Amino acid sequence: MKRKELIILFWISMGTSLFFFFAFTDEKTIENFFLTVLISCMYSFVLGVGNGLINEFLNKRFPWSEATTKRAIISIISILIANIILVHFCNYMNFVVFQKAATTQEYFSGRYNFTNWFTINIALLISTFLHAKGFMEELKKTSRKEVVEQKLIAKSANAQFESLKNQLDPHFLFNSLNVLSSLIDENPTQAQKFTASMSKIYRYVLEQKDKELVTIEDEIEFAKTYCDLLKTRFEDSVNFIFDVKDEDLRRFVVPLSLQLLLENCIKHNLATSSKPLLIKIFTEGDTLCIENNLQIREQMKESAGIGLANIVQRYSLLTDKNVFIEKSEDYFKVKLPVLSEKPNTEKIDIQSQDKAYDRAKKRVKEIKGFYGNLISYCAVIPFLIFVNFYTQNNYYWFWWPLLGWGVGVASHAFQVFGIGTSWQEKKIREIMDKQKK
Structure with missing residues (x-):
């Protein structure tokens, strides 16, 4: 445990010992005061450190x-x-060893x-609070980690997309200059026409390469102009x-997808007047x-493999x-998927973040409700037991709320952590993942 937590336990021990010394001790002597401090420290540190170590161990093994x-x-x-064992140990040390109010045989006879x-119920209340606190801290850490990871993924995807788009500019320029170089030797007049047309096409490349999507109409018009250049050469x-x-x-x-694919056709196929290369561009269902x-x-x-x-990617x-x-x-044949509308990436990210936040908020609310129910149970049931024993020793009516409410708490736990909606959703996702494989 951390030093800060040990200091908190010490001050709790001192506060508890002062309360019991002045409220319940008849003989207010120095010996009784130190005995009260010793007993309070024993309960605080044995139960506090014990539960704390269990919580830390479980955090490492089962986050x-x-x-x-x-x-x-x-x-x-x-x-x-753990609390049943620790409480029996502390009470034994308190009543048998320190106060000598009972013998070992009397202690285990059922008198206490x-x-x-x-x-035990008080210890369970404290332990439940520690575990709930640990859960909330872990949830905050996980949430922060997921947010950071999503931001890194988004930045990485954006950087990758920009890198892919930046390939287009030098790639197109390099291939066009190669064509122009060939035409200068073969047909200088056609080379001049090619240069003029190339300037128009290159303007389109500069305008469109920073866009995520363009209309098929714009891409077809550009492809036709580019095909005219290819016809000039071939x-x-x-x-x-x-x-x-x-x-x-x-x-x-x-x-620029059509331009890249047209280049591939020319690059990987022979084209002669006796065996001409025929390139078809058409729509088929939801593909171009x-x-x-x-x-x-x-x-x-x-081949460098840049085009396709x-x-x-x-x-x-x-x-x-x-x-x-x-x-x-x-x-x-290459089939390019066509989209009915431009995806608003920013809007999609916001919607997915909102849905994830709503799901996380609902989940946290369910778990907080369970822990609130459990803490109330651990606080109220001991009080009812005390009232029962204080007012009526013959009829133990406290068993009814203890068992009834206990069954409710248990079913609440299974609903939140085991067989509720979250469990069903988890199983559905598992089945869908198996079907995809």
């Missing part, structure tokens, strides 16, 4: 954040057993059963077919498809929909 239900059950069992029972060796439905034009795709006939070119060097990999950061690739002996 609240990792095994809430298991920890709750183990806590209840351990504090019951009520005293033991009353003290002439009849490459043909393009656009067949996009009008109702799909206002939907969204990742920017880019398909070409296979005329695989032998690669002189390994870049698109797949950007989609994975924006949506759960996947990019599909189909390949046969005759054709190669």
Whole structure:
């Protein structure tokens, strides 16, 4: 235990000893005062340190954040057993060893059963408070940790997305300059036209590369302009077919995705006037498809893999929909998922945070309600027992509230920690996770 906690126990011992000395001690002597202090310190430190060590041990072995239900059950069992043992030990030392008010045989004959029972309930009340305090502290730490982790994940995803987008600028420029370099030697006139068109296209690249999504209409217009550049270089060796439905034009795709895929088609396939390369761009269901006939070119060097990999990664950061690739002996097709509306990332994050906060708030409220019920039980039942023994010794009516309320507390515990709604939700998530695998 920490030094601060030991100091608190010492001051509790002193306060308790002064109360009992002046309120219940008939002979107010120095010997009796020190005896009262010794007995108070024994109860405070044995029960306080014992429960504190148990709580610390359970925090290390069974943290609240990792095994809430298991920890709750183990806590209840351990504090019951530990407090029964510690209270019997303290009462034995008090009445048999220090005060010499009874012999060992008299103590275990049942004469002090009520005293033991009353003290055990007081100890359970204190122990419950310690465990509830430990739970709340653990909950605060876990909440802070989760918030920090979510912020780091968000920052990491944003940095990754920005890094992927920044690949587009130099990638497009590098490939365009390669085309221009080839045209200068092959056809200087076409090279001039290519340079003029390239400036327009590069302006679009600079405008769109910082956006998460663009309309299919904008992407198709850009792709057509880019196809004109490719036609400038390859002439009849490459043909393009656009067949996009009008109702799909206002939907969204990742920017510059068509340009990257068109580059891939040219890069990995042979294109000659006798065996032209045919590239089709069309919509199919909820996807935008880019398909070409296979005329695989032998690669002189390994591809950098920026194009398709870049698109797949950007989609994975924006949506759960996947990019599909189909390949046969005759054709190669890439299916890009199209979205009906732009996802408002900020709004989604806020909504998910609000839902998580509401769930956490509801959970904390349920657990606080249980501990409030348990603390009330531990406080009221000993008082009822005292009233029963003080007013009527023949009829032990305290058993009825003790057992009735005890069953209610037990069912409350199972509802909160074991077989309530949270348990059902947990099982549902487990089943869904198994089905996904």
